[in-house]
Structure formats: C-alpha cells, structure tokens
Amino acid sequence: MPPEALFPDDPEDTRVAILQATYEALVEHGYADLTIDRIGQRFPKSKSLLYHHYDGKDDLLLDFLAYLLGTFEADLGLDQDANPHERLTTLLDRVLSPEEPPGPATLRRAIVQLRAQGASDPEYRQHFTDHDRFFKRQIADIVAEGVADGTYREVDPEAVAATLHTLVAGAMLQRATAEAEDMPAIRAEVDAYLEARVLADGR
C-alpha cells in the first residue's frame, strides 16, 4: 500500500506524524536495523515527543500496526456495487498476486518480522489475533453473501475464509523469508479450488 493511501499529506496530529516517520524508517531500514533514532530522523518535530508518546520501540511499533489495521477497517477499498465473487477476486488479486505485490517489499518483510514477535510477546500475539480475525471476517462475509445469492454452493463461509486467509498468510511468509517461486501456480490453483468447490454449477 503506498504511503499516500496510509497517511494524510501533512499530518497535523503528532501521533500520525510519528507513525508516518516509523513507516518511512521501516521501508528504508527494515525491522532488524530500525531504531528510535532512525525514526526520529524522519520526524519533523522534537525527537523527545517520541519518548513522550511511547515507552519504546515495541510500544511504537504496536501502535503502528494498530494504525495500519485501522486503515483497513475504515476502508478495504472494495467496490460495494460489485458482486461477491468480483469482490473476492479483487481481494485475492491484491494479496495473492502472481507477481510481486505493489508497495515496498521492505515493509512486507518488516511486518512478517513483527508478526514473528507474536511467538514470544503477548501484545504482538493479541494484535495478530485481531488482524487474522478481521480479515477472516471480511472474507467470510463476502462468501456468505455469495452463498445467499446463489453464486456459491452451500459451503461453510467461515471454513472457506479461514482456508483462504491462511493461504494468504503462508504466501506472505514465503515471499518475505524465502525465494517464493510458485506464486503464479498457487494463484491458478486457488482459482481452480474456487471453481471446483465454491462456485455454484452453471452460474
């Protein structure tokens, strides 16, 4: 996601300005080399405000993640006039694209490293539990609508959503941490799954 979609042009709000500096520092340095100092270099006001607002790097990064999730909660960018299958396909095109997705790879890699903190840190764990629940809910609602209007078979929307979301999580993990060579094949196989299992016959 490009920064112009995430942040206002000239954020008045100190919190938003700090989070924009965090975004820019993450894109440039990645998670491993991120320091409060490097965030402060991109922050136009006094660096002491960072310490006034946040208890440290993790406190700041958790608020950054909450802000990102908030932008998705506010608007997932799906055309509400489109039918359920068009919306599902738009979402899958975005998060499971055969090519490298748009936006900085360093940010996607940083987010996977933040997610890994959930293995040992309860606050990150709670954030990613909320994150997973939100995206599964969005997909399940679209699938349920498709079942209701006859686009889809009588599948369990929650199970289809959990499976697709888990596949997306796995694809993001592989892209961020390894050479992921099979994304076009995976995307085609997901379409084949939807065709064979989810889409109603003769639609």
Add this chain to the structure above:
Amino acid sequence: MPPEALFPDDPEDTRVAILQATYEALVEHGYADLTIDRIGQRFPKSKSLLYHHYDGKDDLLLDFLAYLLGTFEADLGLDQDANPHERLTTLLDRVLSPEEPPGPATLRRAIVQLRAQGASDPEYRQHFTDHDRFFKRQIADIVAEGVADGTYREVDPEAVAATLHTLVAGAMLQRATAEAEDMPAIRAEVDAYLEARVLADGR
C-alpha cells in the same frame, strides 16, 4: 517431533551433542531468550568447543536448522507401501492437524522466529528456500504418483504441492504467532478441496 527421533541417545559426535543442547535450550527458553551461554549449560563437554565449532548464535542456529532438515531428508516417516493418497493424508494429518501438533510448541514458535530472520538475512533466506523446495518436492512426487495411477485427476502436481505447502506454512505461522482458532475447519476444507479438485471421480 520428539527429541528421541531427532538425536541419538548419547551422541558421540560433538556437533550432534551441541545441536541437541541447542534443541533443549530452544525448547526451554524459546528464540528470544536463547543465548550461547544457555546452550552451553546443556552441553556436557567444555563450552569452549561451541566457540570452536561456531562463529556465533546464528551460525549455530543455521546448522541446527540444516540438521533438522537433514533428518526429514533422511526419512519423512511415510509408509512406502501405502498408496499415494494415504501418504498425502498422513503428511497432512501431521502438519495440518486440527489439534495442537505433538512436540513442544516452544520449538515450533522458535522456528517461525528463525524463519522471520530470512526477511533480512541471506543465509536464513537460503535455508528456508531449500526447506520449502524440499517439502514441495515431496508433496509433488506423491501427487504425481497419484495422477499416474489414476487416484488423482490430471492436476498439476507442482501447483497442488505449492498450494498445500503454502497453506501449511500459513497454519504454522498463525499457530505460532496468534490464537489460531480455525484449524479444524481448515483441515476439513482441505479435505473438501482434495475431494472436489484432486481426487478422481468414482475412485
């Protein structure tokens, strides 16, 4: 995987003894709190041998990961007399089980944290690229056998394998870093996918 399957009872080899100490320290402390010192506490010989064999914690952990992958390469524990679909199901039961999988959760969480290093460290990235290739190859070979003997339809074994492996990676990530509530639903949906898309009609 239980330690008795990973390590000999009383390893003669210094490398294996160090890796067993690493395993035990990871299970007890997780990745975030792992130190060479804590590994040394579980190593029966002189701690200086650790520094003699390894350049530091990451060098040691990369060799630990290579050793783990080697045990899978040596024997995946699948019954070679079983038919392809039985072998695939056995594998999925193990890595995509509805319940918490056997073996220490701390180790699985640590491995996800090691995987996240692949976002910024080329050596971890290479390891997990090899790891992904190995598991996709195993699944693709089983699926290809199933296509050849008529158990499966004329699917692309590589695409099915990449999709299943990616789903497994996503499930491991979610289990390690969030409250993963949908594993039974996901496992059932994978069976529905195999039924609708992969298994031949009237088999």
